[in-house]
Amino acid sequence: MTGMPARLAIVLLACVLPVRALAQPVRIGSKQFTESVILGEIARLAARDAGVQAVHERELGGTRILWKALQQGDIDAYPEYTGTLTQELLHGVAADADIATLRARLKPLGIGITDSLGFDNTYAIGMRQDEATRLGIRRISDLRAHPSLRFGFSNEFMDRGDGWPGLRRAYALPQTKVSGLDHALSYRAVASGAVDAIDLYSTDAEIPYYHLRTLIDDQHYFPRYQAVFLYRLALERDEPAFVAALRHLADRIYEQAMRAMNAAVKLDGRRDSVVAADFLGTRIEAGRRGLWQRLRQRSVEHVELVAISLGLALALAIPLGIVAARRRRLGQLVIAATGVLQTVPSLAMFVFMIPLLGIGTWPAVAALFLYSLLPIVRNTHAGLVGIAPELMESAAALGLPQRVRLRRIELPLAMRSILAGIKTAAVINVGTATLAALIGAGGYGQPILTGIRLDSIPLILEGAIPAAVLALLVQGLFELVERWLTPRGLRLQPRQ
Amino acid sequence: MSAAEVDGGIRFALDGASKRYGNVVALQPIELTFEAGSTTALIGSSGSGKSTVLRLLLGLERSDSGCVRVDGHALQPADVLALRRRVGYVIQDGGLFPHLTALGNLGLLPQHLGWEPQRIRERAQALAQLTRLPPDALARYPAELSGGQRQRVALMRALMVDPDALLLDEPLGALDPIVRHELQGQLQRLFGELGKTVIVVTHDLAEAAWFAPRLVLLRRGAVVQDGSYADLRDRPADDFVRQFVQAQRTLPAAP
Numbered sequence: 001m002t003g004m005p006a007r008l009a010i011v012l013l014a015c016v017l018p019v020r021a022l023a024q025p026v027r028i029g030s031k032q033f034t035e036s037v038i039l040g041e042i043a044r045l046a047a048r049d050a051g052v053q054a055v056h057e058r059e060l061g062g063t064r065i066l067w068k069a070l071q072q073g074d075i076d077a078y079p080e081y082t083g084t085l086t087q088e089l090l091h092g093v094a095a096d097a098d099i100a101t102l103r104a105r106l107k108p109l110g111i112g113i114t115d116s117l118g119f120d121n122t123y124a125i126g127m128r129q130d131e132a133t134r135l136g137i138r139r140i141s142d143l144r145a146h147p148s149l150r151f152g153f154s155n156e157f158m159d160r161g162d163g164w165p166g167l168r169r170a171y172a173l174p175q176t177k178v179s180g181l182d183h184a185l186s187y188r189a190v191a192s193g194a195v196d197a198i199d200l201y202s203t204d205a206e207i208p209y210y211h212l213r214t215l216i217d218d219q220h221y222f223p224r225y226q227a228v229f230l231y232r233l234a235l236e237r238d239e240p241a242f243v244a245a246l247r248h249l250a251d252r253i254y255e256q257a258m259r260a261m262n263a264a265v266k267l268d269g270r271r272d273s274v275v276a277a278d279f280l281g282t283r284i285e286a287g288r289r290g291l292w293q294r295l296r297q298r299s300v301e302h303v304e305l306v307a308i309s310l311g312l313a314l315a316l317a318i319p320l321g322i323v324a325a326r327r328r329r330l331g332q333l334v335i336a337a338t339g340v341l342q343t344v345p346s347l348a349m350f351v352f353m354i355p356l357l358g359i360g361t362w363p364a365v366a367a368l369f370l371y372s373l374l375p376i377v378r379n380t381h382a383g384l385v386g387i388a389p390e391l392m393e394s395a396a397a398l399g400l401p402q403r404v405r406l407r408r409i410e411l412p413l414a415m416r417s418i419l420a421g422i423k424t425a426a427v428i429n430v431g432t433a434t435l436a437a438l439i440g441a442g443g444y445g446q447p448i449l450t451g452i453r454l455d456s457i458p459l460i461l462e463g464a465i466p467a468a469v470l471a472l473l474v475q476g477l478f479e480l481v482e483r484w485l486t487p488r489g490l491r492l493q494p495r496q
Numbered sequence: 497m498s499a500a501e502v503d504g505g506i507r508f509a510l511d512g513a514s515k516r517y518g519n520v521v522a523l524q525p526i527e528l529t530f531e532a533g534s535t536t537a538l539i540g541s542s543g544s545g546k547s548t549v550l551r552l553l554l555g556l557e558r559s560d561s562g563c564v565r566v567d568g569h570a571l572q573p574a575d576v577l578a579l580r581r582r583v584g585y586v587i588q589d590g591g592l593f594p595h596l597t598a599l600g601n602l603g604l605l606p607q608h609l610g611w612e613p614q615r616i617r618e619r620a621q622a623l624a625q626l627t628r629l630p631p632d633a634l635a636r637y638p639a640e641l642s643g644g645q646r647q648r649v650a651l652m653r654a655l656m657v658d659p660d661a662l663l664l665d666e667p668l669g670a671l672d673p674i675v676r677h678e679l680q681g682q683l684q685r686l687f688g689e690l691g692k693t694v695i696v697v698t699h700d701l702a703e704a705a706w707f708a709p710r711l712v713l714l715r716r717g718a719v720v721q722d723g724s725y726a727d728l729r730d731r732p733a734d735d736f737v738r739q740f741v742q743a744q745r746t747l748p749a750a751p
Contacts, residue, residue: 394591397554398605398653399580408604412595487595489637 025053026235026242029066029075029359029440032059032453034266035121035203035258039079041276042253043229043246049282050245057440059449060359063088065351065439070111074358074440076232076239077246081121083225087162095162095223112233112243115250116226119203119258123157123222125167126200126212128190139218140171143197147174152195154183162223163199170221184455187212203255205263227253253279266454294447295466301361302443302470305433309365310426313372318418320373321380322406331381338374346371346432350439364436371432372425379421383414412487419485423478430471434463444470505532505693506582506661508553511570512562514717515548522548523717525561532567535687535694537704539740540714546697548717550663553695554585581605584654588666590646592638598649599634602656609657616656623652627682644675651683661693668703680706701725701744713737 026047030040040056047054057075060066067089069075082102086093090105097105103113125140132138135146143149157163158180167173181189186198187206200207202214229246236243261279264270277284320338324331344352349370353363387410395409411418437445444467451459508530515523523545530536538546551557552564555576563570566579592601602623603616611619624631627648638646647667654662667683668676684707687694698704704711705725713721713728721733732738 390587390589390591391593393556394585394587394593396556397580397583397585397591399577399583400605400608401577404608409593409595413593415595489593489595489597489639492594492637492639 025055026077026239027055027057027075029057029060029069029078031063031066031078032061032449034205034272034453035201035262036079037453038258038261038265038272038276039117039227039229039253041272042249042280043077043079045273045276045280045282045284046245046249047242049280050241052239052242052245054242057359059437059446059453060440061351061438065354065359068354069359069440070230070232071109072355072358073232073234074354074360076235076242077229079117079227080230081225081227082116083122083223086223099226099228106230107233110233112231112236114229114231114247116228117249117253118227118251119253119255120224120226121201121203121258122217122225123163124200124202124217125197125215126190126207127197127215128193129211129213131196132213132215137215138213139216140167140221141218142215143173143175144171148177149175149196150177150179150194151175151197152179152181152186152189153199154186155180156183157199167221170219203258203262205259205266207259209263209267227258269454269456291462294462298442298444298446298463299466299470301441302430302433302467305361305364305368305436305441305443306426306429306470306474309368309433310372310422310429312365312369313376313425314422317373317376317421318380321377321418322384324377324381325384335374335378335381338377341370342374344370346435347438350435354439359440361441363439364433364441368429368433368436372429375421375424375428376418377421379417379424380414383417383421384410386417387413413490416482416486416490419478419482423475423482426474426478427471430467430474434467505534505691507532507565507567508661508693508695509565509568510549510552510559510562511565513552513559513564514561515545515552515557515559521717523552523559526717526719528712528719528722530693530695532693533691534710535696535708536710536712537708538695538697538712538714539699539701539704540720541699541740543716544714545717546714547665549714550585550665550695550697553663554580554583581609581657582660584651584656584659584662586647586650586654586662586664586667588669590638590650592646592650592653594638597635597637598629598641598645601638601649602634602653604653606656619656620652623655626655626686627652642675643671644679647671647679655690659692661695662687662690664694664696666697666699669698683707701728701741713740 028040028043028047030036037058040058044054044056060069060075063084066075066078066080070078082097082099085102086095086097090102093101093105099113099115106113125143127137137143137146153164158178164178179195181195181198186195187210189195190198190212191210200212200214206212207214229249231243231246257279261275264275265272273284320334324334346367349367350364353367357363357366391409391413395405400408433443434445434448436443437449444463446463447459448463451457451463510526510528512525512527513523514525528549538549540546548557552559555564555571555573558573565571566575571579592598596604599617599620602620606616606619620634621631624634629645629648629652633641633645633649638649641649651667668679671679680703687707694708696704696707698707709724711723711725711728712719715736721728721737728737729741732741
């Protein structure tokens with residue numbers, strides 16, 4: 001049994017070794033919806049054609065995440081809308097502020113803004129074309145004459161001050177049949193006649209598909225949501241060619257074109273990079289990656305996340321478990337603290353990591369690391385505390401120093417419990433790591449996210465199946481490690 | 497055993513030592529001396545404090561008052577590790593570590609002291625002969641050994657580095673009568689041969705009388721009588737001693 005610490009060291013090393021260096025090209029981010037991803041892809045291809053090495057960190061999350069990431073320099077640019085800047089991100093700016101005003105406000109933050117890309121993606125109210133024609137409705141104010149119309153609004157629109165409550169006041173709308181819906185479902189609802197009018201984004205691909213009419217905002221209630229790129233001002237010095245390429249996109253993408261691109265990706269299932277390249281009249285890189293290549297890359301990313309976080313957790317959690325077993329009070333405290341960490345919802349945990357560590361692999365590793373602590377600490381503690389008192393006494397009476405007792409007697413006796421804790425942590429990590437794609441760490445979560453966005457079951461399965469297989473593999477691997485590391489004498493049934 | 501192993505042993509003394517666990521008094525302040533090379537049996541019912549005496553002598557517990565003297569010197573915490581290496585300790589179920597083979601158990605302390613594997617093996621084989629353990633049992637795990645074999649291995653482990661004293665806490669308590677009888681005989685022979693200070697705790701008066709010329713009877717943490725078996729039987733200090741002696745059943749006469 002002399003080999004036990006050596007064997008444990010091998011397992012630890014195998015977990016920690018595959019740390020990779022991260023290269024630093026220009027990083028373009030995009031939000032978690034199709035239009036943003038297409039714009040991100042357009043920016044990447046435009047940069048590439050301008051000779052700038054750029055990567056697209058796609059579908060990083062919502063507005064807040066992208067805004068933070070840009071300010072911290074985790075990404076260098078991302079597509080945004082002026083309305084979001086005036087309504088959500090900047091304070092004390094008029095809703096109708098022009099881009100020059102915004103540029104002046106952003107400058108002290110170290111952020112630059114391009115001119116409008118050429119289209120607005122504002123909130124709008126839509127109805128079925130035939131129905132609107134029948135009722136003679138062209139403008140939002142026309143709705144006032146039809147109090148019995150049923151509205152189905154997305155939940156966010158229902159709550160936002162600049163959504164339904166404000167709209168109702170501005171236009172003095174009398175309708176009372178108003179229900180909250182998921183945005184993706186609201187198109188089907190209006191198409192089937194379950195509701196008469198819905199909120200929509202003016203560039204949504206579904207507008208022409210479902211033959212909807214966008215009502216004219218005749219009182220100019222909705223703020224403008226002109227599409228722009230935000231970028232770090234430092235790039236004007238460091239990567240002037242990139243900034244030039246971004247600026248060159250201004251006033252080149254019109255609403256019609258954007259809506260067509262959204263439709264091509266969302267309704268026709270074409271790849272966003274292909275659609276973006278077609279728009280720019282350029283080509284995407286040769287050699288489209290096949291399923292196996294994608295799978296391999298994601299597997300590497302996913303396994304790295306799990307292995308690095310688990311390796312780091314082992315290095316801290318086992319000593320913590322030992323300390324907890326030695327000192328009762330401190331032990332309670334340590335276990336309670338790691339328990340609290342465990343109760344933080346995983347999505348929140350990943351988002352908490354962004355201000356501390358930015359986006360990408362490391363914040364994801366940190367979050368997974370924290371989640372791994374509890375099972376390992378608790379099982380190490382339980383394994384050590386559970387050793388029969390007469391064995392502890394025999395060990396003490398032999399005259400061996402404490403550290404030798406720990407290494408030769410206590411840890412081997414607790415080994416089973418410790419390994420079970422590590423196994424639990426590893427399997428949970430495989431599942432939780434799928435959320436890491438939300439903050440740009442890749443892995444199996446990436447196709448799941450895209451699949452949800454595009455409503456594509458095959459894409460979701462492309463991430464979900466490998467994740468499940470990996471969880472089973474990890475489970476199996478640890479069964480083997482357990483057999484290898486558990487002393488044979490502990491597997492025997494005592495003879496009477 | 498070679499003559500070199502017959503040496504003086506350790507002189508232990510409890511000098512007003514006492515021990516309580518919470519509200520329970522395990523041992524009242526007690527004066528008790530164990531001469532070097534002597535064999536003593538501590539007897540009494542459970543809870544009488546006899547195991548506590550051993551635990552104090554080994555430094556597994558610290559006395560609340562008074563002190564433990566080893567060869568005349570008060571035992572300090574810093575000396576405990578060195579003392580334990582000079583003392584072999586055997587408990588009721590043997591206390592063998594289930595993740596190690598018999599030989600692995602025997603080798604724990606010697607290995608730490610830097611013994612070569614060959615020396616450990618030879619010493620283990622010699623002790624196996626002494627305790628009549630089948631040589632092939634050395635490669636087995638505790639779970640693969642019989643109760644008697646486990647107890648023999650525990651005794652061997654206590655003897656590996658040739659300690660100056662041997663403390664045994666109900667060493668035969670968990671064994672069936674036949675094995676127990678056999679081991680009683682062997683232990684008695686060993687105690688005589690080794691010339692170490694031996695203190696054996698038992699609740700069985702006959703076993704105590706068989707092992708040791710000196711019996712110390714404890715009750716509720718205090719010494720009731722200290723003498724030979726004949727003293728206890730013929731001149732009991734009080735009614736409790738008389739009852740304790742009488743309580744040892746003899747076989748009924750044949751009809």
